[in-house]
Structure formats: structure tokens, C-alpha cells
Amino acid sequence: MNGKYSSYLDNLIKKLSSLPGIGPKSASRLAFHILKMHPDEVTGLSRAITDLKENIRTCGVCGGISEGEVCGICVDPSRDRSMVCVVEDARDILIIESTGGFKGLYHSLNGLLSPLDGIGPEDLSITGLVERCRSGGVSEIILALNPTMEGDATSLYLARVIAGTGVRVTRIAHGLPVGADLEFADGATIAKSIEGRVSM
């Protein structure tokens, strides 16, 4: 390693290692895989990276990713415009979309409240959300933030802020995952699932 072997290899391994979830060993495996790939495939991968960065921007309405001024979901006439699902970031929109179970609109906060990291309400896309509530047409805000300390704090904050607009605020259910076993669930999850019980 240490620069002597090939600066091109060292450079790519260093760059790949800086990506989330990729350590030096995976980076080295990837670099050697790239060496074995067909040149056209390598060019394709390299192009796909720059293409993404150059062509994707933030949707002016929901804060999700978009190829134009406003994203495909926000302009889709078949979506239910009365429900807005609030998520932590744009990636969560894709995750919920992939389930196909939600037909409303989205709003990405682009983060969560975290006083310890100095992230306050003004750092998140909260003003835009309140404006969407006030502009009419929205009857329910569904908070779909992760059940962490920051997620819960942000949910509570939003519920209070949105209450003033008269729009109903709900939160996605927290409980036992489908297929899970009570025996292996943690206490907090079991407590949440009892607290959030529904009649049958």
C-alpha cells in the first residue's frame, strides 16, 4: 500500500473509504473489482455518479429530490393532496414510496432537532411545512420520524407548531415489527406496542 504501489489505486481506495459503510477492505475489494470490469461499464459507473450530482436538485415544495423545479410526486395529479407525510430526509421518501402503501404527498425536514449538535427549528424545513398547512387543502400531517430521542423531540415540537394551523397531526405506529417475536423484542418496543393498541 502506502502510495508506492500505485497512486491511482491509493487515490480511489481513499475516496471509496470515505463513503458511508465502506471501510478500507471493502474499498480495496471494490477497486480491484473495477479493474476487472469492462471499460464501458467503468465509464458508465463514473458517468452515473456525475450525472446524478448534475441533474438532481431539491424539490421546491417537499424538499425531496427532483429533476425539475418540483418533483414527480408533488406534481402527480393522482396523489392525495390532503395528506402530507413528514420525513427526516429525502431518502425516507424513497423508502416509503418503495412500499407503495402511501398515496399522499411528502415533506422532508432535512434533519431532526438536536440541541446537542446545535440543530434548532430554524435549521430544518419547518416554515415551509407550516405554510403548506396554512395554504389549505391539507387535512392531515403524518409524522414518520424515527423513534429516537431526536425523532420524538422533533415530532412533539411539530405537533405543537402545527396545532395552531388547525390541521390534524398523527404519528406512524411504533410497535412490534411484522413477523417479530415477543420473546426477542426490547422492553421499550413492547411498551409502545401496548400503549398504541388498536381495537379489533
Next chain:
Amino acid sequence: MNGKYSSYLDNLIKKLSSLPGIGPKSASRLAFHILKMHPDEVTGLSRAITDLKENIRTCGVCGGISEGEVCGICVDPSRDRSMVCVVEDARDILIIESTGGFKGLYHSLNGLLSPLDGIGPEDLSITGLVERCRSGGVSEIILALNPTMEGDATSLYLARVIAGTGVRVTRIAHGLPVGADLEFADGATIAKSIEGRVSM
């Protein structure tokens, strides 16, 4: 997902998912990370990928990776030219080099014998290895192949082929990893470590 959201995003996620060790979820996480990176960093990553592919070739002597006709290790006058360490592929050279414990030369077979996959001796860089043995100057061949069925079969085959050249053939030791506990070692490893015992 399903193409409707952004073709650029779908394209990159598909290409990243095809890399070893990267599933659809990691690919999506990486793509969103790339969206958040500085444009210069993104260009740098994209360039590093094509630069590697365009500038790296196979060393004409050892089969490792090289920026020129012959790699930096093969031309390094400080290396011990009497020992050649035989590895499965170019990446293993980097792994051994990173330990700094070996100062001889290398030879990459570019694979292992695997009759089930139709890989025979003619598919590996064995002729080149035998030539290096015959050309004089080499006194020991160290086989550093993984202790798998294919690795062991290839080691046995090479030992027989190289025996004819009069060069000594050794194999790296297989046994208990440093820091490991007998209690958790598998039977085959313990058997190998007893078989390969050394006097103190």
C-alpha cells in the same frame, strides 16, 4: 423507486448494487450521500474511477497491478529476488505488502484450479511461474493460497510442477490466528496447527 422518481438516481443505484458487497439499501445510502457531497468531491470520485481503469495494467512479470510495463515491486532493487510468493490474484499482493513482513517478489496466478468451474492449469499464469523458476536466481517459491479446496488443490499441483525445476517449494503456515482462542477454533484449524507444529 421503480424509475418514476428519478432515472438518474435509479441508474446509479442499479450500478452501485452490481458491485460486490453492495446491496440495494447500501446503494441507495451511497447515492444520497453523493447527492450531499461537494460537487468537486463528486467529480474527484468519478475521475478516480476512470483514472484507475485507464492507467493500471497487469505487470508483465508477476501479474500484479502496475502503472508501467513492469510493476514497482518487480523493479525494486532492494527486494530479495530469490523468493517468490505465489498468490491467487493481484489483490493478495497488496494485502501481504500492507503487512510489511515480506521482502521478496510475487507471482499472481490470476485464479485457482477449479475443475467444476472449468478452470484448468492452462487458464492460470502457471507457465510464467515455471519460467521464472527455470530462469535462475529463484531459490524458493512460497505458496500463499487460501486454505480452501481449490487453494489446496492448486498448491499441490504447483508443488509437483515446480519440483521439476529444482526450486524449493514451501507453503505459508495454517493454524490458529494470533489472539485466537482454542475453545472457539474449528476442528480443521486445530488439526492443521498441530500438524504444522514447530519446535521452540
